[in-house]
Amino acid sequence: xxxxxxxxxxxxxxxxxxxxxxxxxxxxxxxCIFIFAFTFLLxxxxxxxxxxxxxxxxxxxxxxxxLGVLLNLAALVATIYHSMSWFDVTPQAMxxxxxxxxxxxxxxxxxxxxxWAVVSLIILIWGI
Amino acid sequence: MxxxxxxxxxxxxxxxxxxxxFVTPVLVLLTLFAAMGFSPDLxxxxxxxxxxxxxxxxxxxxxxxxLSLWHAAHRLRVTVHDFGVRADTVVAYVVYxxxxxxxxxxxxxxxxx
Amino acid sequence: xSEERQIQLEVLRYNPxxxxxxxxxxxxxxxxxxxxxxxxxxxxxxxxDPTLSYRWSCHMAVCxxxxxxxxxxxxxGCKAFIHEYGDHIRVEPLANFPIERDLxxxxxxxxxxxxxxxxxxxPKEDKPISAGEFKQTPAELKKFKQYTLCxxxxxxxxxxxxxxxxxxxxxxxxxxxxxxxxxxxxxxGRDQRQEVIATDEGVWxxxxxxxxxxxxxxxxxxxxxxxxxxxASTIDWYKEHLMPWVKK
Numbered sequence: 001x002x003x004x005x006x007x008x009x010x011x012x013x014x015x016x017x018x019x020x021x022x023x024x025x026x027x028x029x030x031x032c033i034f035i036f037a038f039t040f041l042l043x044x045x046x047x048x049x050x051x052x053x054x055x056x057x058x059x060x061x062x063x064x065x066x067l068g069v070l071l072n073l074a075a076l077v078a079t080i081y082h083s084m085s086w087f088d089v090t091p092q093a094m095x096x097x098x099x100x101x102x103x104x105x106x107x108x109x110x111x112x113x114x115x116w117a118v119v120s121l122i123i124l125i126w127g128i
Numbered sequence: 129m130x131x132x133x134x135x136x137x138x139x140x141x142x143x144x145x146x147x148x149x150f151v152t153p154v155l156v157l158l159t160l161f162a163a164m165g166f167s168p169d170l171x172x173x174x175x176x177x178x179x180x181x182x183x184x185x186x187x188x189x190x191x192x193x194x195l196s197l198w199h200a201a202h203r204l205r206v207t208v209h210d211f212g213v214r215a216d217t218v219v220a221y222v223v224y225x226x227x228x229x230x231x232x233x234x235x236x237x238x239x240x241x
Numbered sequence: 242x243s244e245e246r247q248i249q250l251e252v253l254r255y256n257p258x259x260x261x262x263x264x265x266x267x268x269x270x271x272x273x274x275x276x277x278x279x280x281x282x283x284x285x286x287x288x289x290d291p292t293l294s295y296r297w298s299c300h301m302a303v304c305x306x307x308x309x310x311x312x313x314x315x316x317x318g319c320k321a322f323i324h325e326y327g328d329h330i331r332v333e334p335l336a337n338f339p340i341e342r343d344l345x346x347x348x349x350x351x352x353x354x355x356x357x358x359x360x361x362x363x364p365k366e367d368k369p370i371s372a373g374e375f376k377q378t379p380a381e382l383k384k385f386k387q388y389t390l391c392x393x394x395x396x397x398x399x400x401x402x403x404x405x406x407x408x409x410x411x412x413x414x415x416x417x418x419x420x421x422x423x424x425x426x427x428x429x430g431r432d433q434r435q436e437v438i439a440t441d442e443g444v445w446x447x448x449x450x451x452x453x454x455x456x457x458x459x460x461x462x463x464x465x466x467x468x469x470x471x472x473a474s475t476i477d478w479y480k481e482h483l484m485p486w487v488k489k
Contacts, residue, residue, distance in 0.1 A: 003257065003341070004257035004258075005257070005339035005340060005341055005347045006255050006257070006260075006262065006263060006339060006340040007339045007340075008263075008336070008339075008340070010337070010402075010405040010406055011212075012212035012214070012406060013211060013212035015402055015405065015406065016210065016402065018313070019313070019452075021450070021451070021452050021455060022402055022450065022452070025402075025448075025450045025451070025452075026207075026210065029203060029206065029207040029210060029448075030207060031203075032199070032200040032201075032203035032204045032207060033200070033204065033207075035148055035152060035196055035199065035200040036197070036200035036201070036204060036226075038152065038155075038156055038159075038196075039193055039196040039197050039200065039230065040230060041159065042155070042192075042193055043193060043230055043233050043234055043237070045176075046180070046189065046193075046234060046237045046238070046241075047233065047237050049173070049176055049177055049180055049237070049241060050237040050238075050240040050241050053173045056173045056176075057173075060162060060171065063159065063162055063163045064162070064163055064164075064165050065163070068163035069160065069163045069164055072156055072159055072160035072163050073160060075156045076153060076156045076157060076160060079148070079152045079153040079156050080153045082145075082148065082149060082152070083148075083149040083150070083152070083153055086145055086146070086149040087149060089449070089451065089464075089468070091465075092451075092454070092462060092464060092465030092468055093465065093468035093469065093472065094468075094469075094472070095465070095469070097380065097383070097384060099380060100379050100380040100383050101383070102383070115150070116149070116150055119150050119151060119154070120150075120151075120153065120154035123151065123154045123155065123158070124154055124157065124158070127154075127158045127171075128158075128161075130440065131435070131436070131439045131440060131478075132439060132440050132441045132443070132445045132474075133478070134441065134445040135471075135474055135475040135477070135478035135479070136478065138445070138471060138475055139475045139478075139479060142471075142472070142475070206448045210448070
């Protein structure tokens, strides 16, 4: 008997719309655009810092606009989403075995969230 | 099949993903405050320049910026593929090129401070 | 006595001899709530339509034969309880695999990939039987035990969008099975397996969507295994290229 398997094509451009978990994945991946853009903002700040006080003032002035606020707000949401999605999977990527048992996943995730809070607080206090 | 050379970039992606997960949200929060003009002396030129002038400050700035760049570049390469673009080699040259340019700019600026 | 209810079981049918493409056929099935979807399929086969083709064997989540898409989600038919669903249940063959007939998929690709990673113990050195057994501590066993629970049901392949988009991808179960043997203290075959899994079409096609681990009926966590393989392969790469004087 001859075979005639039927192949269901997957759309290369819209496959991620088919399941909520794929949409969550794409949301996570898209955070890189914000991280990319924000890092270039930091590089611009660094450049103005190298040039002198006037250049730095005009950089701060350019930042102070509704668009600047809006983009920073969007970047804040995206980067927090990145951090959470990153820390949430640390027990999968780097499990820790102590003696016979593995350290429970929520302990590893919790330690990351705790360290994240401490680091953020230190930078925030130092920054303000 | 030959072994992949992706580990070069994935190593930077993973290190950068960790660094950026810890520090980027709070840095964005600070620039958001600056953009909203919360406090006029939030970022003083002297304080930031002083930080960037110290060798340790330079090292921290370099580490955070470069690793964030290569993290984002590698993930963007994958994301472009996920959106259906199959020209992976061209995409790789473009995104890693941008990250390389940012790396170069950071080094030059840091040397000038 | 448990309650009986009518469900509409919508099944994707495909007959390679007569059909040019698959079509849906709906059966009305009287179910009790304790039933699983596989029971409903068996009811159809025995009472309504003997031409329905589907794979199943053990009915207890051990054999890994009865994977289907149930309401769009990769599931074992024997673990999908009727009471978790409404009155309309759609059953399709596992996504990302060609359809052989009805719910039966073509699995040669997976079988070949699984075999290619040498999923068996490759001892570090030959040992005569008189030298005794290969000993292992409970901690060494624990290190890889969860990966031994894989039943090759292929739900992870049906959940993995990268496998759907790039069929050459070695895929979750095959790579986590390689990882299982690489993690085994009695094994010495990692170098041989790395030739297959540390390639572009091996672990590096994975972008950690994580769907494989979410659908795995045995909690193997293939996504975790693949990330661990990436970490280890990256360390290998840096050692090999930046510190060539370091012997493996």
